[in-house]
Amino acid sequence: MLARIAWRNVWRNKARSGVVIGSMIVGIWALAFGGGFMQSFLTGYIQSAIQHEISNGQIHHPEFDKDQNIKYSIHNPEKILTYLSQQKSVKKICERSIVNGMISSSRQATGVKIVGVDPEEEAQVTQLGSLVADGEYFPHVSHPVLIGEKLAEKLKVKAKSKVVLTFQDVHGNITAGRFRVAGILHAASLVINESSAFVLREDINQLLGIPDAVHEIAYTTTVGTDDLALSNQLTKMFPDEKTESWQELSPSLVFMQEWMGAILKILIVIIMLALAFGIINTMLMAVLERIRELGVLMALGMKRSRVFTMIMIETIFLSLVGGPLGLLAGYATVSYLGEKGIDLSNYSKGLEAIGYENILYPSLGLTDYSQIVIGVLITALLASIYPAWKAIQYDPVEAIHSL
Amino acid sequence: MATLIQATEVSKVYHKTTVPVNALNGVTLRIEEGEFTAIVGPSGCGKTTLLNILGGLDHPTQGKVEIDGTDITTMKDSDLIDFRLHTIGFVFQAYNLIPVLTAKENIEFIMLLQKKSKKEREIRAIELLTRMGMVDKANQRPGELSGGQQQRVAVARALASNPRFILADEPTANLDSTSASNLLDLMAEINREQKATFVFSTHDQRVMDKARRLVTLRDGAIISDITR
Ligand SMILES: Nc1ncnc2c1ncn2[C@@H]1O[C@H](COP(=O)(O)OP(=O)(O)OP(=O)(O)O)[C@@H](O)[C@H]1O
Ligand SMILES: [Mg+2]
Numbered sequence: 001m002l003a004r005i006a007w008r009n010v011w012r013n014k015a016r017s018g019v020v021i022g023s024m025i026v027g028i029w030a031l032a033f034g035g036g037f038m039q040s041f042l043t044g045y046i047q048s049a050i051q052h053e054i055s056n057g058q059i060h061h062p063e064f065d066k067d068q069n070i071k072y073s074i075h076n077p078e079k080i081l082t083y084l085s086q087q088k089s090v091k092k093i094c095e096r097s098i099v100n101g102m103i104s105s106s107r108q109a110t111g112v113k114i115v116g117v118d119p120e121e122e123a124q125v126t127q128l129g130s131l132v133a134d135g136e137y138f139p140h141v142s143h144p145v146l147i148g149e150k151l152a153e154k155l156k157v158k159a160k161s162k163v164v165l166t167f168q169d170v171h172g173n174i175t176a177g178r179f180r181v182a183g184i185l186h187a188a189s190l191v192i193n194e195s196s197a198f199v200l201r202e203d204i205n206q207l208l209g210i211p212d213a214v215h216e217i218a219y220t221t222t223v224g225t226d227d228l229a230l231s232n233q234l235t236k237m238f239p240d241e242k243t244e245s246w247q248e249l250s251p252s253l254v255f256m257q258e259w260m261g262a263i264l265k266i267l268i269v270i271i272m273l274a275l276a277f278g279i280i281n282t283m284l285m286a287v288l289e290r291i292r293e294l295g296v297l298m299a300l301g302m303k304r305s306r307v308f309t310m311i312m313i314e315t316i317f318l319s320l321v322g323g324p325l326g327l328l329a330g331y332a333t334v335s336y337l338g339e340k341g342i343d344l345s346n347y348s349k350g351l352e353a354i355g356y357e358n359i360l361y362p363s364l365g366l367t368d369y370s371q372i373v374i375g376v377l378i379t380a381l382l383a384s385i386y387p388a389w390k391a392i393q394y395d396p397v398e399a400i401h402s403l
Numbered sequence: 404m405a406t407l408i409q410a411t412e413v414s415k416v417y418h419k420t421t422v423p424v425n426a427l428n429g430v431t432l433r434i435e436e437g438e439f440t441a442i443v444g445p446s447g448c449g450k451t452t453l454l455n456i457l458g459g460l461d462h463p464t465q466g467k468v469e470i471d472g473t474d475i476t477t478m479k480d481s482d483l484i485d486f487r488l489h490t491i492g493f494v495f496q497a498y499n500l501i502p503v504l505t506a507k508e509n510i511e512f513i514m515l516l517q518k519k520s521k522k523e524r525e526i527r528a529i530e531l532l533t534r535m536g537m538v539d540k541a542n543q544r545p546g547e548l549s550g551g552q553q554q555r556v557a558v559a560r561a562l563a564s565n566p567r568f569i570l571a572d573e574p575t576a577n578l579d580s581t582s583a584s585n586l587l588d589l590m591a592e593i594n595r596e597q598k599a600t601f602v603f604s605t606h607d608q609r610v611m612d613k614a615r616r617l618v619t620l621r622d623g624a625i626i627s628d629i630t631r
Contacts, residue, residue, distance in 0.1 A: 001508070001511070001512060001515050004504075004508075005501060005503055005504060005512075008503035008504070009503055012502070012503060292498045293498055293501065293502070296493075296495060296498060296499060297501070298484070299458075299460055299487065299493055299495075300487065300488065300493055300513060300516070301484050301485065301487045301488025301489070301513070301516055301564075302484075302488075302516055303481070303484055303485075304484075306516075395460075396460055397455055397460050397461050400495060400498070
């Protein structure tokens with residue numbers, strides 16, 4: 001009966017309850033949408049970094065990180081490659097030779113990271129081929145090189161222009177090689193766009209004087225792999241090398257993940273606060289307008305605790321109506337946009353410059369949804385405490401005679 | 404007849420205003436089982452204050468009130484709530500009924516608070532509505548009833564809890580004279596049939612005429628007490 005009274009009281013002032021239910025719907029929808037949007041922003045960013053740049057993990061000589069000296073090549077790459085290819089969670093593997101040097105055109109010269117790759121392997125691991133905007137991906141020409149748009153602009157070169165790469169070989173002698181710009185890369189990543197030059201590994205190794213050297217092994221993993229655990233396992237297997245997962249390679253990604261998480265939490269708190277004030281306001285009005293009635297109930301012999309409970313139940317009913325509707329709206333929006341994607345290309349000049357993808361696919365997990373539901377329920381409960389408490393502050397006599 | 408209510412030297416002083424108000428000045432009053440008593444007097448003489456104190460809704464500044472020999476003036480508020488629920492039926496001037504409940508549900512509600520079974524509640528509610536001539540309005544909400552009909556439901560509800568007595572503070576104040584007199588006739592009938600004790604206050608001369616005992620207050624003191 002208490003529940004029946006509460007339920008009917010909810011609908012006593014339809015407009016007012018409607019406003020609260022409406023704001024609940026909007027709040028939950030905003031949370032779901034905001035959460036999904038940020039999630040996609042984040043995964044998009046991380047995925048793009050993993051897919052095009054750092055991969056899920058990389059292996060180096062332990063000293064290589066420090067000064068990228070070419071003498072620090074991986075001790076036994078064959079053994080590692082064989083082991084990696086036997087791992088179920090490892091999808092694709094590639095080897096690279098890396099040397100820092102200079103790239104110069106007839107007009108300009110600038111520092112560059114020269115990366116020697118196996119075109120087929122590289123295409124599978126980093127989709128390097130897909131970034132070619134102009135020209136071709138390692139065509140059959142002698143000494144091809146791929147560079148980013150920004151770098152090309154700086155050097156004032158186009159596809160088919162000639163450039164010279166200069167660097168120290170294994171003996172410390174300055175060596176230079178003539179290369180032909182085979183393709184220009186259009187990448188979100190700053191590193192690729194501004195300061196990398198991709199060449200054939202055999203070309204660079206020959207110039208370096210170390211034909212079999214491998215400075216970097218990168219690998220991708222299947223969906224759902226615990227990359228951190230895998231890199232730890234590899235470190236144990238090959239203690240002479242340094243294996244790092246993407247989290248270790250790029251702590252800024254992890255930081256970003258945490259940062260986004262914090263922003264989402266702030267967003268949640270703000271929306272919940274707004275919701276809480278809406279509920280408090282409405283329920284307080286509902287209580288104050290019924291003071292006489294509540295006074296009669298208490299005079300008749302209804303315990304204060306019951307009056308309190310009744311007001312709480314009213315709030316819970318409000319949120320039980322608003323909650324699922326908001327959730328449904330949020331779910332529908334996120335699912336729809338998750339299928340269709342949000343095209344940000346109108347705004348993406350800036351986004352792409354800092355490494356974002358153009359089209360976002362919002363998604364939210366079950367835990368996110370349940371967190372939202374629990375959050376809203378707790379907010380509703382907390383927000384109903386004050387009005388319910390207010391309801392029982394009056395003496396029956398006072399209440400009955402109040403205006 | 405056994406003594407039901409015994410008020411002894413009851414005084415009430417309100418300190419809410421700058422000048423203390425002596426709403427009741429040493430009222431001593433005995434009410435026996437089966438009485439049909441009206442408390443009358445000019446506005447501000449202390450009728451409501453007296454009824455509130457007799458009903459355990461308010462505490463006297465001095466004196467004591469015993470109901471069936473139990474002193475209720477020393478009871479804790481939380482115990483008083485239970486005491487009221489089981490011992491006293493209330494009818495107020497207005498806003499008696501829960502607006503979102505039907506007439507029948509309003510009557511059942513008080514029995515629900517008393518933890519009576521669903522079946523018992525239903526039977527008694529219908530029985531009382533029939534007695535009050537309101538059974539055809541059982542499923543209407545208060546808003547759909549006239550003032551007189553609402554007060555009849557309120558009396559039915561007061562009876563539903565099987566109280567020792569019923570307190571009604573100006574139950575007819577918001578009613579036209581025909582409805583007022585009908586309500587009083589009904590109350591008087593129930594008083595005779597069921598030996599239910601009624602104590603009510605009123606301004607209305609026609610309502611006073613139906614009382615068997617007339618207690619008149621002036622300035623918080625009893626100035627006359629006539630039983631007819
Ligand atoms: N809560 C209160 N605070 C302060 N003074 C009060 C309070 N309630 C009543 N009084 C005063 O006590 C006196 C008695 O009031 P009471 O309401 O008992 O009179 P009444 O006989 O019921 O009057 P009425 O016929 O107008 O209902 C009045 O002077 C009134 O102003
Ligand atoms: Mg009065």
